[in-house]
Amino acid sequence: MSRVETALAEMGLALPPAKTPVANYLGTKQCGNMLFVSGRVSVVRGKVDTEVSAEDAKLAARDTMLDLLAIIKADIGNLDRITSILKLRGFVNSAESFKSQPQIIDGASELLIALYGEAGRHARTATGAAQLPYGASIQLDMVVEITS
Amino acid sequence: MSRVETALAEMGLALPPAKTPVANYLGTKQCGNMLFVSGRVSVVRGKVDTEVSAEDAKLAARDTMLDLLAIIKADIGNLDRITSILKLRGFVNSAESFKSQPQIIDGASELLIALYGEAGRHARTATGAAQLPYGASIQLDMVVEITS
Amino acid sequence: MSRVETALAEMGLALPPAKTPVANYLGTKQCGNMLFVSGRVSVVRGKVDTEVSAEDAKLAARDTMLDLLAIIKADIGNLDRITSILKLRGFVNSAESFKSQPQIIDGASELLIALYGEAGRHARTATGAAQLPYGASIQLDMVVEITS
Numbered sequence: 001m002s003r004v005e006t007a008l009a010e011m012g013l014a015l016p017p018a019k020t021p022v023a024n025y026l027g028t029k030q031c032g033n034m035l036f037v038s039g040r041v042s043v044v045r046g047k048v049d050t051e052v053s054a055e056d057a058k059l060a061a062r063d064t065m066l067d068l069l070a071i072i073k074a075d076i077g078n079l080d081r082i083t084s085i086l087k088l089r090g091f092v093n094s095a096e097s098f099k100s101q102p103q104i105i106d107g108a109s110e111l112l113i114a115l116y117g118e119a120g121r122h123a124r125t126a127t128g129a130a131q132l133p134y135g136a137s138i139q140l141d142m143v144v145e146i147t148s
Numbered sequence: 149m150s151r152v153e154t155a156l157a158e159m160g161l162a163l164p165p166a167k168t169p170v171a172n173y174l175g176t177k178q179c180g181n182m183l184f185v186s187g188r189v190s191v192v193r194g195k196v197d198t199e200v201s202a203e204d205a206k207l208a209a210r211d212t213m214l215d216l217l218a219i220i221k222a223d224i225g226n227l228d229r230i231t232s233i234l235k236l237r238g239f240v241n242s243a244e245s246f247k248s249q250p251q252i253i254d255g256a257s258e259l260l261i262a263l264y265g266e267a268g269r270h271a272r273t274a275t276g277a278a279q280l281p282y283g284a285s286i287q288l289d290m291v292v293e294i295t296s
Numbered sequence: 297m298s299r300v301e302t303a304l305a306e307m308g309l310a311l312p313p314a315k316t317p318v319a320n321y322l323g324t325k326q327c328g329n330m331l332f333v334s335g336r337v338s339v340v341r342g343k344v345d346t347e348v349s350a351e352d353a354k355l356a357a358r359d360t361m362l363d364l365l366a367i368i369k370a371d372i373g374n375l376d377r378i379t380s381i382l383k384l385r386g387f388v389n390s391a392e393s394f395k396s397q398p399q400i401i402d403g404a405s406e407l408l409i410a411l412y413g414e415a416g417r418h419a420r421t422a423t424g425a426a427q428l429p430y431g432a433s434i435q436l437d438m439v440v441e442i443t444s
Contacts, residue, residue: 023250024257025272029234031182031293034327036235039273086325087332087439091275094427101429102319109320124321125335125437127387128427131242131276133249141273145327171398172405173420177382179330179441184383187421239423279390279424281397289421 004079004115016066018074027071033148040067041136049098052137060138061107068140084145085112085122091139094128101126108140152227152263164214166222175219181296188215189284197246200285208286209255216288232293233260233270239287242276249274256288300375300411312362314370323367329444336363337432345394348433356434357403380441381408381418387435390424397422404436
């Protein structure tokens with residue numbers, strides 16, 4: 001088992017099965033030592049603040065990151081090959097009233113830092129969205145550095 | 149004629165004239181073998197589901213990709229220089245009711261795969277937007293790998 | 297003083313203090329000669345067109361770019377190390393009626409071009425958002441090339 005998956009198990013978490021793309025695209029695409037990871041949406045649905053609580057949305061962000069990691073593992077074989085998390089982009093399906101997108105996306109960022117330490121710290125943008133695929137609450141994509 | 153433009157012609161399609169940026173930015177910017185392509189919006193206007201059908205929006209996504217390719221050709225001279233499509237980002241101007249953004253952006257992805265085969269397969273994120281420039285239905289930007 | 301800060305001073309502008317991230321992420325993350333800069337939102341709040349004028353929003357875009365530059369300087373030491381602005385992404389908190397996002401983000405782009413000349417010209421995407429962190433009017437992130 002990889003170092004990262006051991007750390008996950010110690011947190012009481014595990015990688016879910018890697019989901020396949022919902023349309024005509026790849027889970028990840030590599031260029032040199034950079035890996036572009038496609039957007040995935042959360043299983044949790046609904047607008048944050050009115051239909052989904054901030055607490056549940058933050059957990060959904062963590063779980064969506066687990067999906068991204070499972071997809072990366074399926075594509076590159078071992079999560080220990082990730083040497084740096086470069087950029088995370090998060091969209092939060094936001095009710096008009098909701099203005100705390102960064103605190104929601106922290107659910108994903110904190111998992112990355114717990115698993116990768118300093119290398120897991122990353123640049124990030126958290127934005128509100130009026131509508132996400134399937135009415136999901138969260139959408140995440142990222143760019144990571146891997147050993148070639 | 150380039151291999152890619154020959155493939156386009158065989159599909160009954162052709163590159164439109166390369167549009168110039170609507171404001172103070174470039175159509176593309178290069179860094180090493182990576183080319184960042186600016187966002188372009190569709191000529192088709194209106195919210196998908198209430199003002200524009202999903203079918204028309206998917207076609208608009210394909211046509212917007214033709215605009216991106218025309219701009220790339222104007223900047224790098226020959227579309228055969230693209231060696232890999234890395235990341236496509238698509239925004240769909242979505243009515244509250246509309247949750248199938250991935251199927252719309254497939255209009256652009258399928259064109260790239262038809263033209264570039266395996267190299268045309270890419271990482272992607274499809275997101276809903278409440279408002280796009282000029283009220284357009286679709287906005288696309290991407291990162292591609294080119295021969296230097 | 298760096299060449300870029302001298303140019304800023306000649307424009308009657310100055311770098312603000314570098315703001316720290318509002319949640320668990322970094323201001324910037326480097327990979328080779330590429331620097332990913334996290335999203336920052338404007339101090340100016342409200343939806344453009346109904347709560348904030350286009351003129352004020354364009355100024356807010358310029359001021360948010362000053363924040364990004366201050367954060368980059370804090371991380372890499374000297375703004376003259378930026379050799380090329382690659383990609384700028386801007387979100388405008390838009391009233392339903394507002395469709396001129398590119399003209400707002402020009403406030404940021406024009407500053408970059410004034411400071412860096414040809415190297416400051418960049419690929420860009422300007423998108424509408426239904427909601428941004430803290431109800432801000434503008435959100436900007438970018439990727440720049442730096443000397444290593």
